[in-house]
Amino acid sequence: MTTFHFELVSPARLLFEGPVESVVLPGVEGDMTVMANHAALMTSLRPGVVTIADGKASKRLYVRGGFADINASGLTILAEQATPVEDLNPEIIAAEMKNAEEDLRDAKTDEARRLAAEKLGQMTDLMAALRN
Numbered sequence: 481m482t483t484f485h486f487e488l489v490s491p492a493r494l495l496f497e498g499p500v501e502s503v504v505l506p507g508v509e510g511d512m513t514v515m516a517n518h519a520a521l522m523t524s525l526r527p528g529v530v531t532i533a534d535g536k537a538s539k540r541l542y543v544r545g546g547f548a549d550i551n552a553s554g555l556t557i558l559a560e561q562a563t564p565v566e567d568l569n570p571e572i573i574a575a576e577m578k579n580a581e582e583d584l585r586d587a588k589t590d591e592a593r594r595l596a597a598e599k600l601g602q603m604t605d606l607m608a609a610l611r612n
Contacts, residue, residue, distance in 0.1 A: 481535065482516035485554030488530065488541060490562040495541060496532060503555055504531040505548050514548075514555050521550045527605040529565060530557065540565040542609040544602060570610055577603040 483499035503514045506528025525546045532539040546559035580600035587593040 483535070484514075484516040484518075486532065486556075487554070488532075488543075488557045488559060488562060490543075490559045495559075495562050495564075496539065498534065500532055500534045502533045503557075504529075505557065506530070506543065507548070512548075514550055518550050518555075520552070521548075523548050525557070525559065527602065529609045530562075540609075542568060542606060544605070565609055568606055568610055570607070573603055573606045573610070577607065 481501045483501055486496065486498065486500045486503055487494065488496040501515070505512055505514065506526050508524045508526050511528070512523070525543055525548055527544045528542070530541045530543055532541070542563050542565055543557065543559040544561040546557060546562075549556045549558075577600065580596055580603055583596035584593060584600060587596050
């Protein structure tokens with residue numbers, strides 16, 4: 481199978497760089513599979529899992545937002561946040577979900593409700609990434 485160059489970058493570090501056969505990414509309009517010679521495209525990402533197939537194994541990383549740029553030189557994902565799925569801890573995520581639910585119930589202002597709802601959504605997305 482033909483490979484192409486792929487990079488996944490977060491503000492903290494370069495998480496992946498190298499030749500791959502395909503990458504499945506969580507676009508805002510749905511999941512998208514990118515393979516060699518894909519048409520040029522730029523899209524926003526929603527929170528979800530990026531699955532990288534390099535011919536030997538697949539790697540899964542949870543991303544929270546960002547952009548994907550597909551062009552003649554390959555695919556680059558600039559993620560707001562990215563974490564290998566195997567590094568996610570379900571117990572910590574469950575505790576954070578509970579805290580966010582309590583914060584949402586106890587919120588006194590619109591801003592506090594918005595922040596609690598955003599945090600709860602992030603934790604829900606993380607739990608979904610662990611189940612997939």
